[in-house]
Amino acid sequence: MNVIVELEKPLLELESKIEGLKRLNETQRVDFSVEIRALEAKANQLKAEIFGNLTPWQRVHLARHPRRPLALDYITALDGFTELHGDRTFRDDPAIVAGFAYLSGMPVYVLGEQKGRDTKENLYRNFGMPHPEGYRKAQRIMKLAEKFRRPLLTFVDTPGAYPGIGAEERGQSQAIAACLQLLAGLRTPIVVNVTGEGGSGGALGIALGDHIIMLQHAWYSVASPEAAASILWSDATKADEAAKRLRLTSEELSEFGIIDEVVAEPLGGAHHDTQDVIRRILDADKRAVRRLMRLPTDELIDRRYEKYRKIGAHTELLHGRAAR
Amino acid sequence: MAPTPNWLRRRGARPEAASDALWDICPHCNERLYKKDLAELLWVCPKCGHNFRISALDRISLLADGDFREVAEDLMTGDPLQWTDRVSYVTKTAGDRTKSGLMEAILTGFCAIDGVAVGLGVMDFAFRGGTMGSVVGEKVTLLIEECGRRRLPAVVVCASGGARMEEGMVALMQMAKTSAAVARFAELGLPFITVLTDPTTGGVSASYGFQADVIIAESGAAIGFAGRRVIDQTIRQKLPDGFQSSEFLLEHGQVDMVVRRADLKPTLGRVLRFFAARLAAVPA
Ligand SMILES: [Zn+2]
Numbered sequence: 335m336n337v338i339v340e341l342e343k344p345l346l347e348l349e350s351k352i353e354g355l356k357r358l359n360e361t362q363r364v365d366f367s368v369e370i371r372a373l374e375a376k377a378n379q380l381k382a383e384i385f386g387n388l389t390p391w392q393r394v395h396l397a398r399h400p401r402r403p404l405a406l407d408y409i410t411a412l413d414g415f416t417e418l419h420g421d422r423t424f425r426d427d428p429a430i431v432a433g434f435a436y437l438s439g440m441p442v443y444v445l446g447e448q449k450g451r452d453t454k455e456n457l458y459r460n461f462g463m464p465h466p467e468g469y470r471k472a473q474r475i476m477k478l479a480e481k482f483r484r485p486l487l488t489f490v491d492t493p494g495a496y497p498g499i500g501a502e503e504r505g506q507s508q509a510i511a512a513c514l515q516l517l518a519g520l521r522t523p524i525v526v527n528v529t530g531e532g533g534s535g536g537a538l539g540i541a542l543g544d545h546i547i548m549l550q551h552a553w554y555s556v557a558s559p560e561a562a563a564s565i566l567w568s569d570a571t572k573a574d575e576a577a578k579r580l581r582l583t584s585e586e587l588s589e590f591g592i593i594d595e596v597v598a599e600p601l602g603g604a605h606h607d608t609q610d611v612i613r614r615i616l617d618a619d620k621r622a623v624r625r626l627m628r629l630p631t632d633e634l635i636d637r638r639y640e641k642y643r644k645i646g647a648h649t650e651l652l653h654g655r656a657a658r
Numbered sequence: 659m660a661p662t663p664n665w666l667r668r669r670g671a672r673p674e675a676a677s678d679a680l681w682d683i684c685p686h687c688n689e690r691l692y693k694k695d696l697a698e699l700l701w702v703c704p705k706c707g708h709n710f711r712i713s714a715l716d717r718i719s720l721l722a723d724g725d726f727r728e729v730a731e732d733l734m735t736g737d738p739l740q741w742t743d744r745v746s747y748v749t750k751t752a753g754d755r756t757k758s759g760l761m762e763a764i765l766t767g768f769c770a771i772d773g774v775a776v777g778l779g780v781m782d783f784a785f786r787g788g789t790m791g792s793v794v795g796e797k798v799t800l801l802i803e804e805c806g807r808r809r810l811p812a813v814v815v816c817a818s819g820g821a822r823m824e825e826g827m828v829a830l831m832q833m834a835k836t837s838a839a840v841a842r843f844a845e846l847g848l849p850f851i852t853v854l855t856d857p858t859t860g861g862v863s864a865s866y867g868f869q870a871d872v873i874i875a876e877s878g879a880a881i882g883f884a885g886r887r888v889i890d891q892t893i894r895q896k897l898p899d900g901f902q903s904s905e906f907l908l909e910h911g912q913v914d915m916v917v918r919r920a921d922l923k924p925t926l927g928r929v930l931r932f933f934a935a936r937l938a939a940v941p942a
């Protein structure tokens with residue numbers, strides 16, 4: 335059960351009451367404006383109470399909210415999206431969508447990890463958990479972007495790469511490893527949008543790039559809070575504790591220099607104003623692509639190398655050598 | 659047993675013995691084995707052929723011809739998340755240092771393998787389950803960069819439970835960092851070879867582990883992306899026999915060869931010599 339869905343129930347009830355009164359106001363020619371204003375004030379207060387101070391674990395649930403915009407919502411908001419299918423070897427993986435489109439007239443290649451809206455869609459999309467063939471389809475798109483010198487946009491939203499028999503037989507490790515190697519040296523700008531769940535290596539497989547944007551309430555972590563809790567305390571119910579310790583929020587990752595830009599969400603989360611959030615993300619993409627396109631390719635690649643080269647937390651013990 | 663090589667004697671610190679027992683029990687066939695004999699047997703059970711997990715130091719003794727000049731030996735991890743679960747990360751790594759006699763989960767340096775000069779990295783499962791945090795990522799990157807400068811092949815022997823949870827996203831990003839180093843190295847036309855030993859999973863298999871030009875699996879190792887337990891919990895069905903074993907990976911086209919421990923050094927030598935062979939010898 336999604337804790338945010340539970341939390342926002344009274345708010346939704348209040349909002350539908352306001353809608354009802356507004357309709358009456360128009361059709362019955364009775365003035366409810368005072369009541370409406372009072373309820374709206376109450377709704378705003380309630381919203382601030384519920385969403386004003388979310389814990390990391392609640393934010394993980396916000397990122398999993400069933401009405402949160404999904405990769406295809408952003409991608410189809412681009413002009414003229416054409417989907418390209420298949421890894422040319424085994425099958426088409428619906429957990430990764432791929433293709434090309436125009437970002438304000440600029441031709442771009444796009445990749446996204448796609449979840450479903452309901453059970454049926456989720457079964458088809460495998461809950462947004464890619465198989466190796468999904469990452470191999472992604473590699474095709476990366477190579478196209480490089481060959482035709484178009485920027486690559488990616489939309490990251492996965493609980494993780496799928497852990498299953500077929501996935502292991504077909505080389506999940508190799509598929510992700512090859513994505514990383516390819517992205518590291520890709521001679522074209524890469525802009526990454528972490529919009530929902532950034533589940534470990536499965537997310538990173540399409541998330542190595544020049545500019546990493548993260549939606550305010552998305553999460554991005556070395557392990558899901560549930561997995562971390564079950565490894566650390568053998569108790570998946572300690573996920574709220576793990577979510578706090580993993581430092582998976584956009585603010586914390588920004589501090590660590592892991593991500594470059596945070597795009598704010600409306601109070602209550604992206605699903606409270608989907609169109610606005612999509613516009614903000616695509617605006618950020620546009621700014622990043624414009625800036626990166628101006629760089630000579632060699633400089634782009636060098637900067638990308640340095641960006642990752644400097645991530646680490648280690649010290650050199652100078653006395654260690656002297657003492658020997 | 660061969661005499662302790664000079665580099666090892668110079669290095670000083672040896673791990674504390676896990677126990678004083680004279681015997682080890684083979685985890686595969688339960689055979690009781692004399693510890694003294696095990697080293698001579700290359701830590702392979704004579705009854706069933708099971709490979710005991712070995713320390714990075716022992717692995718280097720098995721592979722390096724003579725001297726091993728360690729580099730970046732003083733790198734020590736920080737605590738970027740100020741992590742605590744049952745105990746603090748600082749306490750955990752301090753314990754690992756004592757237990758393993760190592761500063762971190764990998765040793766890197768330069769040596770010759772069967773007569774060919776290489777940069778060699780060897781991971782050690784005894785330190786945090788061989789997980790990759792800042793130091794492992796940094797040392798692998800430094801090794802590969804230095805191999806590029808010296809125009810030497812790079813060999814990494816992997817043994818890892820994946821990215822190190824206690825360093826959070828800083829650890830996950832080491833996958834990106836090492837991948838970038840491999841990508842650059844690949845452009846130089848120098849060979850990169852990995853040896854996957856028991857176990858190689860998660861963040862290490864999904865980065866440099868599977869980015870090599872030639873991937874060798876030691877026999878009987880567990881190699882994969884997801885841990886067996888995670889897969890069990892996800893699919894709730896019986897896993898095939900030998901699932902995620904070296905032999906399973908060979909059958910499914912994921913590794914170039916499966917090699918017994920005793921054959922690793924000559925095999926690496928043969929592969930390295932081929933890459934080093936000069937084109938001058940074009941047959942008439
Ligand atoms: Zn045995």
